[in-house]
Amino acid sequence: MRIIDVETHDDIKAYGSGASGVIIENKDQRYYALTAAHVVEDESRGYIACIVNTPTYKEYRKKSGNSGYISNDEYYSMMPEIKVEYISDESDLAVVSFECDENLIKVEVASDVPEKGDRIVCIGNPVDSEERFVESYGKIKSNLVEFIADKKTDTVLKHSAYIAPGSSGGAVYNENMKIAGINVGGGTDSFGRFKYGVMIPAEQIAEFIEEWHRIN
Structure with missing residues (x-):
């Protein structure tokens, strides 16, 4: 998923380029996703979710039958x-939800x-790509x-799969x-130029999720 930050000044909304997240569970129609804490820790901003089935601006305009201009607010x-x-006090991890x-x-x-x-694959939303949910492949390259x-x-692993600003919070998948x-x-x-990516590994993520469940 893509997490888009929304900043409001005098009732005018500005929409950020977004970052990344991954859905891990749900309760009925409410879905819970992991992301990086620094993606959502600004309390002065709101956040919205762009999921796989969310149409692009062009797709939305075509579907609505409107061949002219559609405002950002409408889209x-x-x-x-x-x-x-929940945001961790100790690591760069957070849980967000949406319906x-x-x-x-x-x-x-x-x-x-x-x-x-x-071997790994990253799926995220780097801002230097016109595509959404971009895949990049590589290997874990450090202890x-x-x-x-x-x-x-954080105690992390470095990897060689390409990432860029906007990839933060996105999942690194194993085989x-x-x-x-x-x-x-x-x-x-x-x-x-890109040199390496940095990821919080699965065992620390599992501990964080357990902590979130325990507190909530």
């Missing part, structure tokens, strides 16, 4: 509002520990290392298409 109004359910009457796919967190050399961002320290990690950042070379 984005069809997307469900996101509620921030949807469609039957959406939920993804299981892997029970096995991801290791250096494992566990510390990664400090936004005053939080069984289970969640091996959540992307929270990356590194570039001196020319600003």
Whole structure:
């Protein structure tokens, strides 16, 4: 899924380029998704969910029979509002929820520990792509290392699958298409070119979900 931030000033809404998330469970029509905490921690903003079946602007205009201009407010109004359910105090992880009457796919967190050399695929919404839900392939390229961002320290794995701003919060899948990690950042070379992605691994995600369930 894509998480779009909404900033309102004097009743005028501005819509961000968005970040990423992955649905992990539901209760009836309310779906719960993992993302990175830094994606949704700004309490001054609202957030909306763009899911796989959400039409693009062009598709929406064609479906509505309107060949002319459609405002951003009209287009984005069809997307469900996101509620921030829980943000970790210690790691860059969060749970958000939204309501949807469609039957959406939920993804299981892997029970096995991801290791250096494992093949992976990232699915997210990098802002440098015109496509949504972009796939990129690579391998885990490090053992566990510390990664400090936004005053939080996570134990992470580096990987070679391409990511960019907008990929944060997106899932890293193993070969069984289970969640091996959540992307929270990356590194570039001196020319600003992609060098590696950074993910919080599955075992820490499982501990975070257990903590969320216990507190809530």
